[in-house]
Every structure is written in C-alpha cells, then in structure tokens.
Amino acid sequence: MDNKHRPTRRELIGVAATVAMSLAVSRRAIAQAGARVIVIGGGFGGASCARALKQLNPLLQVTLVEQNPTFTACPFSNDVIAGDRSIKQQQFGYEKVASGGVTVVAQAATKVDTSARTVTVADGSVLAYDRLVLAPGIDLRFNALPGYDEAASEKMPHAWKAGEQTLLLRRQLEAMEDGGVVAIAVPANPYRCPPGPYERASLIAHYLKTKKPRSKLIILDAKDAFSKQHLFESAWKELYPGLIERVSLSQGGKVASVDSSTNTLVTDFGKHTVQVANVIPPQRAGRIAEIAGATDKSGWCSIDPVTFESKQVSNVHIIGDACIAGGMPKSAFSANAQAKACAAAVVTLLAGGTPTPPKLINTCYSLVAPDYGISVAGVYQPKNGLLADTEGAGGVSPLDAPHEFREREAAYARSWFDTITAEVFG
Ligand SMILES: Cc1cc2nc3c(=O)[nH]c(=O)nc-3n(C[C@H](O)[C@H](O)[C@H](O)COP(=O)(O)OP(=O)(O)OC[C@H]3O[C@@H](n4cnc5c(N)ncnc54)[C@H](O)[C@@H]3O)c2cc1C
Numbered sequence: 035m036d037n038k039h040r041p042t043r044r045e046l047i048g049v050a051a052t053v054a055m056s057l058a059v060s061r062r063a064i065a066q067a068g069a070r071v072i073v074i075g076g077g078f079g080g081a082s083c084a085r086a087l088k089q090l091n092p093l094l095q096v097t098l099v100e101q102n103p104t105f106t107a108c109p110f111s112n113d114v115i116a117g118d119r120s121i122k123q124q125q126f127g128y129e130k131v132a133s134g135g136v137t138v139v140a141q142a143a144t145k146v147d148t149s150a151r152t153v154t155v156a157d158g159s160v161l162a163y164d165r166l167v168l169a170p171g172i173d174l175r176f177n178a179l180p181g182y183d184e185a186a187s188e189k190m191p192h193a194w195k196a197g198e199q200t201l202l203l204r205r206q207l208e209a210m211e212d213g214g215v216v217a218i219a220v221p222a223n224p225y226r227c228p229p230g231p232y233e234r235a236s237l238i239a240h241y242l243k244t245k246k247p248r249s250k251l252i253i254l255d256a257k258d259a260f261s262k263q264h265l266f267e268s269a270w271k272e273l274y275p276g277l278i279e280r281v282s283l284s285q286g287g288k289v290a291s292v293d294s295s296t297n298t299l300v301t302d303f304g305k306h307t308v309q310v311a312n313v314i315p316p317q318r319a320g321r322i323a324e325i326a327g328a329t330d331k332s333g334w335c336s337i338d339p340v341t342f343e344s345k346q347v348s349n350v351h352i353i354g355d356a357c358i359a360g361g362m363p364k365s366a367f368s369a370n371a372q373a374k375a376c377a378a379a380v381v382t383l384l385a386g387g388t389p390t391p392p393k394l395i396n397t398c399y400s401l402v403a404p405d406y407g408i409s410v411a412g413v414y415q416p417k418n419g420l421l422a423d424t425e426g427a428g429g430v431s432p433l434d435a436p437h438e439f440r441e442r443e444a445a446y447a448r449s450w451f452d453t454i455t456a457e458v459f460g
Contacts, residue, residue, distance in 0.1 A: 068095045069384045072153050072163040074143045074322055076100030076128060078107075079354025079369035080169030081458045084136045086377035094381070097163075098131060099155060101142035105459065108227065109366050110451050111196040115204050116237035118404050124196055130460020146326035148347045165380050167342075168328060168335070169354045169369070170320025171195075172226050175333070178316045179219075179292060186294035190311040193234075194226060206310045207238065212246040214309030217299055219289040221316045222256040224334070226355050226364045229261040229410070231314060233400040236266065239274040240403045252306065253280040254299055256288040261363070262400060262410050264433055269402040289313070319356035326350060334358045339416035340391045341383065342376040351376050360420030361412065368396045370454055391416045393424075399447035407431075407443030 073084045076098050084098040105126045113119035132138045139161070145154035146166065153161045174192060176183045182190070191206070193199040207216065216238055220231040235253050242249040260266075270278050281287035286303030293300070298307045318324075318333030328335045328344045335352040336345040339360065344350045353376045354369035362368045375392035382389045397411040413427035431443060 068093050069164040070095045070097070070162060071165050071167065071380060071384075072097045072099060072161055073167040073169060074099045074146075074153065075169035075171060075320065075354070076102075076131070076138070077105060077169060077171050077354065077369065078366040078454070078458055079171075079373045080167065081105070081128070081131055082370045082373035083167050083169060083353060083377050085131060085134055085458070085460075086374045087380060088135045090377055090381045091384075092135065094384070095137070096135070097137045097139055097161060098128070099139045099141060099143045099153065099161070100128065101140075101156075103127070103140055106196040106200075107366070107451075107455065108194075108196045108230075109454075110448075111193070111200045112230070112234045112237045113401065113404070114196075114200050115193060115207065115234065116241045116404075117204065117208070118237070121197075121201060124200075126455055126459035128459070134460070143322050144325075146322065146350075148327060148350060151349060164349070164384065166326075166350045167376060167380065168320075168323050168326060168344075168350060168352045168356060169373070170322045171355045172317040172319065172364075173321050175316040175318055179221075179289065179313070181292040181294065182313055182315050186292065187313070189294040190292060190297065190313045192314050193312060194230075194314050194317070203310070203312055207241060210246065210249070210309045213248040214246070214250075215306075216242070216249065216251045216310040217306055217308040217312065218251070218253050219292070219299055219311070219313045219315075220253060220255045220257065220260075221314055222283075222288075224364065225314070225317045227398075228363050228365075229266075229398055229400045231255075232260060232262070232266045233402070234312070235278055235280075236270070236274075236400070236402040237404075239270070239277050243274055243277060249277075251278050252308070253278065254287045254289050254301060254306065255280060255282050258282045258284050261398070262408055262430055265408045265431060266400075266402065268433060269406060269408070273403055273406065319352075323352060323356045328352055330358075332358070339419065339421045341379040341389050342372060343379075351380060358420075360414065361423035362394065362396055362414045362421050363398065363412075365396055365398050366454060367398065367450075368394070370458060371395060394421065395428075397450070399443065399450060401444055401447060402440075403444075405444050406437075406440040407445070407447045408440070409443055409446070 141155040193203040342351040353372040355364040379389035411428040413424040414421040
C-alpha cells in the first residue's frame with residue numbers, strides 16, 4: 035500500500051490559494067515595480083495610448099517608438115491640398131508626450147520577437163516589454179494596382195500619408211492650367227478614412243470653382259456606395275454643379291491599372307488621361323504589424339474587441355487603422371478612443387484583473403466647402419467577437435439643414451481637430 039501522505043482537500047485548497055495569492059502579489063508587484071509597455075507608432079492611436087497608460091499607472095515604464103521626429107496629421111490635410119491651410123498647422127512634436135514621463139525613442143522599430151518579448155529598433159538597440167501595443171497605421175500596397183509603385187506616386191501622388199505627398203498634390207493643382215481635368219482613384223474597402231476621398235474631391239472642387247472654373251474633377255471609384263453619400267451628392271449639386279463627375283464601381287469606375295508616364299488611369303471601360311491624378315491605392319496594416327506576426331491573410335490585424343489583444347500573438351495589442359475594428363471606421367477619432375480603452379485593458383491585465391468591455395464612440399466630420407461641414411457618428415461595443423455598431427445610436431447630419439447648420443458643423447470640425455491634437459500631443 036502506498037503510505038505516502040496524500041494531501042487533504044483542505045490542504046489542496048490552501049496550496050491553490052497560496053499559489054493564487056503569490057501570482058496576484060507577483061502580478062501586482064510587476065505593475066508596481068514598473069512593468070514595461072512599449073507602444074510602436076506615435077500617431078493618433080499610439081501617442082494617445084502611451085499618454086493614457088502613464089496617466090492610468092504612473093509606475094509603468096512606457097516607451098513610445100516613433101520613426102518621425104514630427105507627426106503630420108491627415109485630418110484637415112485635404113484643406114492643405116485645397117490651399118486653405120498650411121502644412122505647419124498639421125504638425126506636432128513629442129515634447130509634451132516625453133515630459134509626461136513617456137520615454138520617446140525616435141527610431142523605426144524593425145523587428146519584434148514575440149517569444150522573447152523584445153523590439154529591435156533601427157540602431158540595433160533591443161527593448162524588452164511585458165506588453166506591446168502596435169499602432170503603426172497603414173502602409174500602401176504598392177504594386178497591388180498594376181503600374182502604381184513608389185516611383186509612380188511621385189508623379190501620381192496618393193497623399194494618403196500626410197506630408198511631402200500632400201504638398202506635391204497641392205503643387206500639381208496650382209501648376210495645372212484652367213480647363214484641366216483632375217482624377218481621384220478611390221480603392222475598395224477597407225481603407226483609411228472612408229469619407230476622406232469625397233471630402234478631398236469637394237475641397238479640390240472648391241479650389242477649382244474659385245480659381246480655375248473651366249476645370250473638371252472625376253472620381254473613379256471601386257465602390258458603389260460610400261459614407262455620407264446623400265449628403266455629399268446633394269451638396270455637390272448645390273455647390274459645384276457640373277464640376278464633379280463620379281463613376282461608381284457598377285458604372286466601370288474601378289481603376290485596373292495606371293501609367294504614370296502619361297498620367298493615365300485605365301478602367302475596364304476606358305482610359306482617362308488627366309492633368310492631375312490622385313491615386314489612392316489599396317492599403318494594409320503598417321508593415322511592423324506583419325513583422326510581428328499580428329496580421330491575418332487580409333493584411334490587417336484581428337483583435338479581441340475587449341482588450342485589443344491580437345488573435346494571432348499574445349501580449350501584443352493593436353489599435354487604430356491597423357486593426358480590424360468591426361463596424362468602427364479607420365479614423366483618428368476611432369484610433370484615439372481605442373487607445374484609451376486599450377490602455378485601460380493593459381493596465382488591468384498587468385495588475386492581474388479582468389478588463390471590462392468598452393463602449394466606444396466615433397464621429398467623422400467632413401468639409402464639403404471651408405464653411406460647409408457634415409458629420410456621421412456611431413457607438414460601438416463588443417458583440418460576437420467584434421466591435422459592433424450599436425443600433426439606434428449615432429446618426430448623420432440632416433439632409434435638409436439650413437446653411438447656418440453646415441457652417442456650425444464646419445466650426446465643430448475645426449474645434450474637434452484642435453481638441454484631439456491637444457489631447458494626443460499636448
Ligand atoms: C485625407 C485624410 C483625411 C482624414 N480626415 C480624418 C478626419 O477628419 N477625422 C478622422 O477622425 N480621421 C481622419 N483621417 C484618418 C486618420 O488620419 C487615421 O485614421 C489615423 O491617423 C489613424 O491613426 P493611427 O494611430 O492608427 O495611425 P497614424 O496616425 O498614421 O500613426 C501611425 C504612426 O506610426 C508610425 N510608425 C509606423 N511604423 C512604424 C515603425 N515601424 N516604427 C516606428 N514608428 C512607426 C508612423 O510614423 C506614424 O506616426 C483622415 C485620413 C486621410 C488620409
């Protein structure tokens with residue numbers, strides 16, 4: 035007979051409780067002694083998340099890895115293209131983020147080892163993390179559209195990452211003769227900022243109407259329906275009659291290839307050789323997300339909608355444009371809201387707790403003219419593994435609003451930009 039001591043039930047419960055306690059204590063200890071959280075990408079998502087992490091638990095060691103010394107914001111970059119705003123008004127530094135206790139590493143992250151939990155940056159330094167947040171935004175899928183590569187984008191700018199490309203498109207519009215044709219090629223979903231191409235078309239039309247009234251703008255669209263469509267279309271009729279022509283997917287609007295040597299966009303139904311071609315190509319999550327193993331076959335990152343933790347790799351969270359956020363659009367507003375929810379979840383997880391499901395809001399303003407704004411808002415919460423649209427919440431601007439209403443929405447759009455950039459960058 036085996037006469038070894040068999041632990042009693044009470045003893046087992048005691049051991050389990052001691053293990054649980056020591057785990058809880060060690061988790062708390064990690065959090066208190068300064069667990070390490072690295073955030074890659076200092077845009078609307080990443081910079082917000084780094085600041086929120088530090089505010090929620092000042093003991094955390096928070097490192098923000100950002101490749102550019104200055105961030106250039108996309109929201110309102112269409113105003114720069116239309117000549118109503120300077121690129122300087124779009125630019126923000128990281129001084130306030132750093133003075134809040136976040137360590138800012140001004141380098142590109144080049145490698146992520148999710149087993150060793152390390153990030154390598156461009157100068158070869160290796161940084162260790164307990165949790166990693168990826169907020170790299172988008173990368174353009176060069177070569178997904180035949181003829182459109184990085185060299186072609188120097189002739190047919192995408193201007194979908196703000197900066198030099200924004201200024202290039204502006205210069206091309208300024209240089210164009212009155213009577214020229216401008217084309218905007220719009221990709222299929224999903225892409226950064228669903229209403230962005232139509233806001234751009236509107237503001238370019240405003241510029242053409244006031245400075246080059248014999249010119250035309252054509253939208254070659256790989257979609258049939260688009261965000262705030264009725265509002266845009268009724269405003270175009272009122273403000274820019276005959277100036278904007280949109281060719282939808284079913285009318286043959288999908289651009290199948292381009293030739294940058296002649297500024298030609300080719301669809302299944304014909305060729306458009308134009309004076310200025312703005313080609314917005316298909317997109318995917320920023321490359322570092324793929325390097326980290328966090329992208330799926332769509333090129334985007336699937337996440338748990340409560341914690342934003344990757345479904346592919348553990349201890350890695352993805353926010354902003356790079357993640358698949360269900361019904362939530364890829365916007366700066368969304369990235370900022372997700373950043374705060376993700377920061378709260380990371381702090382709770384590091385302390386051994388269970389994060390609570392978030393409720394998130396997005397509002398997207400678009401300018402149809404400098405004094406004419408429209409908006410769409412939504413509320414999102416986790417449902418069936420995704421961030422689902424909350425039925426009955428949110429809505430769009432009314433179709434038949436008076437001009438003062440549109441003016442007020444344009445003013446709200448500008449205040450929104452000032453408020454969000456102050457919250458993100460200080
Ligand atoms: C024309 C246009 C108009 C828009 N208008 C609006 C609007 O009115 N309202 C709105 O809410 N949204 C708008 N958007 C969308 C908005 O710009 C994006 O949704 C938002 O920037 C996404 O935030 P993010 O943090 O995911 O990415 P980003 O803000 O792009 O930030 C990503 C950051 O990661 C950095 N990064 C990437 N890879 C690395 C790496 N390997 N190492 C280090 N750093 C890295 C990049 O340098 C960048 O700073 C607009 C977009 C466009 C193109």
